[in-house]
Amino acid sequence: MPLEDQLLVERSKKGDREAFEHLVQLYEQKVYTIAYRLMGNHADAADLAQDAFIKIYQALPNFRGDSSFSTWIYHITVNVCRDELRKRQRRPTVSLDDNNSDGNNYTYEIRSTAPGPEEMLDRSETQVMIQQCLDSLNDDYRTILIMREIQELAYEEIAEILGCSLGTVKSRLSRARQALKEKISKQMEPLSPCKRLAK
Amino acid sequence: MRCQDVMELLSPYLDGALATEEREAVRLHVARCPKCSAELEELRACIGMLKELPLIAPPTGFRVGLMEKIDQLPSQQGSSKDKNIFDRVTGIARSSWYRVVAVAAVMAMAVGITSLWEKEGVQFLPLEQKPKGVVAVHEPQKASKEPPVVKEQQPSQVGQSSEPGASGSKSAVNSKGSGVKQPDPQQGNATVPVITEAVKKQVEGYVPKPSTGMAVVSASLRLDVVDIEAALKSVGSIALDNGGTYLGSQDSGSIGIKVPRQSFERVIGALQKLGGVLSYLPTEKDVSVQHQTAKAELERLKAEQGELQTKLTSEPSQELERQLADLNQALLKQIDTMKQLEDRTNHCLINITLQ
Numbered sequence: 001m002p003l004e005d006q007l008l009v010e011r012s013k014k015g016d017r018e019a020f021e022h023l024v025q026l027y028e029q030k031v032y033t034i035a036y037r038l039m040g041n042h043a044d045a046a047d048l049a050q051d052a053f054i055k056i057y058q059a060l061p062n063f064r065g066d067s068s069f070s071t072w073i074y075h076i077t078v079n080v081c082r083d084e085l086r087k088r089q090r091r092p093t094v095s096l097d098d099n100n101s102d103g104n105n106y107t108y109e110i111r112s113t114a115p116g117p118e119e120m121l122d123r124s125e126t127q128v129m130i131q132q133c134l135d136s137l138n139d140d141y142r143t144i145l146i147m148r149e150i151q152e153l154a155y156e157e158i159a160e161i162l163g164c165s166l167g168t169v170k171s172r173l174s175r176a177r178q179a180l181k182e183k184i185s186k187q188m189e190p191l192s193p194c195k196r197l198a199k
Numbered sequence: 200m201r202c203q204d205v206m207e208l209l210s211p212y213l214d215g216a217l218a219t220e221e222r223e224a225v226r227l228h229v230a231r232c233p234k235c236s237a238e239l240e241e242l243r244a245c246i247g248m249l250k251e252l253p254l255i256a257p258p259t260g261f262r263v264g265l266m267e268k269i270d271q272l273p274s275q276q277g278s279s280k281d282k283n284i285f286d287r288v289t290g291i292a293r294s295s296w297y298r299v300v301a302v303a304a305v306m307a308m309a310v311g312i313t314s315l316w317e318k319e320g321v322q323f324l325p326l327e328q329k330p331k332g333v334v335a336v337h338e339p340q341k342a343s344k345e346p347p348v349v350k351e352q353q354p355s356q357v358g359q360s361s362e363p364g365a366s367g368s369k370s371a372v373n374s375k376g377s378g379v380k381q382p383d384p385q386q387g388n389a390t391v392p393v394i395t396e397a398v399k400k401q402v403e404g405y406v407p408k409p410s411t412g413m414a415v416v417s418a419s420l421r422l423d424v425v426d427i428e429a430a431l432k433s434v435g436s437i438a439l440d441n442g443g444t445y446l447g448s449q450d451s452g453s454i455g456i457k458v459p460r461q462s463f464e465r466v467i468g469a470l471q472k473l474g475g476v477l478s479y480l481p482t483e484k485d486v487s488v489q490h491q492t493a494k495a496e497l498e499r500l501k502a503e504q505g506e507l508q509t510k511l512t513s514e515p516s517q518e519l520e521r522q523l524a525d526l527n528q529a530l531l532k533q534i535d536t537m538k539q540l541e542d543r544t545n546h547c548l549i550n551i552t553l554q
Contacts, residue, residue, distance in 0.1 A: 015400055020269070024262055032257040046258055050265045057269055130248055148214075149249040155216055174210035181245040 005069050013060050020060075024053055027070065031077045037146050038081040040135040048084055052077040074151050075161050078143065085139045133183035141176035148173055200228050205235050209242055270531070273524075398527040402501065405534050408541050410490040416463060417548040418481040424474035427553045434551055437469045443546075454551050463547045470551060477554070486540060493537050500530045 005026070011019035031052055036045035056073050063072060134142055147153045147161065159169045205228045211217050212225045229236050424430040434454050435445045443458030443466065458466045471479070504526050511519045 017266070017269075017401065021262065021266055024265060028257050028262060029254045032261070033252075033255045036255050037252070042258065045255075046261060049257060050261070050268060053265050054268060054272070058272070126248065127252055130252060134249075145249060149246060150252065155214070170211050170216065171207075174207060177210050177242055177245065178206075180249070181241055184245055184248070185241070 006065075009060070009063065009065075009069055012057075013063075020057060027073055028053075030070070031073060034074060034077050034146060034150065035081055037131070037134060037150055038078070038085070038142060040131065044084070048081050049077065052080040055080060071153070071157065074153075078147060078151075078161065082139070082143060085143075129187050130184065133180055133187060136183055137176065137179055140172060141179055144169070144173050145176050145180060200224050202228075202232060202235055205229065205232070206238060209235070209239050213239070213243060213246065398504075398530060401534065402530055405538070407490075407494050407497065407537055408544075410487045410494060413485070413487040413490050413541075413544050415484045415486055415543045415547075416460060416481070417484075417550075418463075418467060418479065419550045419552075420467070420470055420479050421477040421552045421554070422470070422474040423477050424553050430473050430553050433473055434470065434553075437466055441466050441469075454553070456549050456551070457546050458549065460545050460547055463549075466547075466549065470549070474553070486544060490537070490540055493533065493540065497530070497533050497537065500526060500533055504530060 005023070008019045008023045008026075012023060028049070032045055032049045035049040035052065036042065039045050039048060052073070055076050059076065063069070067075075134145065137145070144158065144162070147158050153161070155166055155169045155173075158173075159166050162169070164172075205225055208217060208221060208225050212222060215222075217225065229239055422430070431454055434456065437443075438445050438456035438458055441458050441462040443456050443462065445454070445456055456466075467479075467481075504523070507519065507523050507526060511523060
């Protein structure tokens with residue numbers, strides 16, 4: 001764990017509000033992104049990312065540092081979202097410029113490495129399409145893809161978080177990737193033959 | 200290896216998660232099978248696209264809202280206080296002493312019923328044949344020979360056990376007899392010092408600024424400019440260059456900025472160079488009295504907290520706990536208000552209208 005994180009975690013454990021706020025600042029983007037990728041809309045992502053941070057705050061005194069702090073908080077985030085998805089048992093709808101449920105008009109930013117305008121537009125369209133494909137997968141597939149490709153967790157870590165065997169992780173991930181590939185292919189084929197998957 | 204088998208291994212193959220033999224078999228198959236090779240490339244591209252998805256910044260106000268929610272949480276360090284009644288009861292029911300006491304209670308009831316039968320002249324179970332533990336309930340004089348667990352269940356002995364080995368059960372049975380300085384973990388007052396400690400840290404960590412000369416400075420500036428768009432951009436740059444922030448425009452041509460107090464004069468000077476000054480209205484509101492009053496209130500709350508804490512140590516009660524919790528909240532709120540006021544004096548708001 002980076003020294004800065006370590007100090008902030010220690011101070012937060014002792015009830016230092018500012019230290020915890022600093023931790024939130026460091027990790028809010030990643031936590032929010034995971035929530036958004038899993039839920040597919042900003043209103044849910046904002047609510048659940050906040051819930052995740054509240055859980056993190058409450059569980060902080062029990063954090064012993066067995067895993068890295070980032071792995072620990074991403075784990076909590078995934079669990080909070082999975083619980084919500086289980087509760088709903090329905091597919092979330094995608095909305096990239098929705099208003100928050102509390103009535104606030106939030107502004108959203110998408111970080112990128114500042115490509116040219118045309119590439120930006122193209123990239124943005126592709127990203128929206130990928131998110132739509134992700135949303136159309138079942139919860140298990142979407143979760144495992146996010147854990148592996150976005151959180152970049154090892155198979156062992158995924159198995160631990162999901163409470164399943166390594167074999168299950170391998171096979172589920174394989175099926176999830178296959179399913180995503182098929183969805184993306186379907187989306188891309190009608191657009192243009194040059195926009196085939198292989199770049 | 201058949202294509203179907205290879206397809207299933209492509210995903211772990213891409214992650215390098217296959218054993219050497221399998222990996223080699225897949226590699227060889229893909230090298231000579233165009234279909235599987237294409238499949239592998241598509242899968243690789245698909246994963247790449249997913250990995251390329253950007254990070255998304257949370258909405259404006261996300262962190263502020265979150266911290267407000269966190270401030271409203273009960274103190275996380277007061278574990279037993281925060282538990283609801285169900286959790287507490289469940290916790291008690293799970294503890295080992297509870298099980299022992301429960302078993303003993305059932306046995307005592309059984310004996311009670313049996314002795315009633317005896318009084319009515321029907322002796323179902325002669326005393327001498329009773330199991331050891333059960334006999335002890337009715338014969339305190341034999342208590343020392345019996346297992347301590349059963350002995351402690353006797354009402355006559357509550358509060359008088361002096362056996363060190365019986366301490367585990369004693370705290371449960373003898374809760375009223377325990378000293379104030381050793382709060383029972385099952386009672387709410389055990390958490391009070393912890394909550395106060397957390398608040399204390401925040402209170403001690405905050406040092407109010409001197410109230411003398413404290414003022415909130417703001418200004419309203421109306422400028423006649425050639426190019427409004429260009430001027431708006433310049434205003435934003437001036438704010439940023441001086442450590443300030445751009446607050447946005449309320450309508451076309453009107454813009455708000457917030458700059459550090461020490462940069463105020465410099466910023467005003469730079470803004471006035473953007474065009475002809477039609478009007479300039481600086482205001483300075485003295486808030487020293489307001490700050491002084493807030494400081495006095497803070498001191499009063501601190502003193503009250505100290506008194507309440509002392510009282511609570513000598514006479515623990517739920518009502519006092521509640522009062523202390525309320526007071527702690529009021530203290531934190533007061534500090535927050537003062538910090539906000541101090542922040543307002545550290546920065547200046549400038550409203551610029553361009554035409």
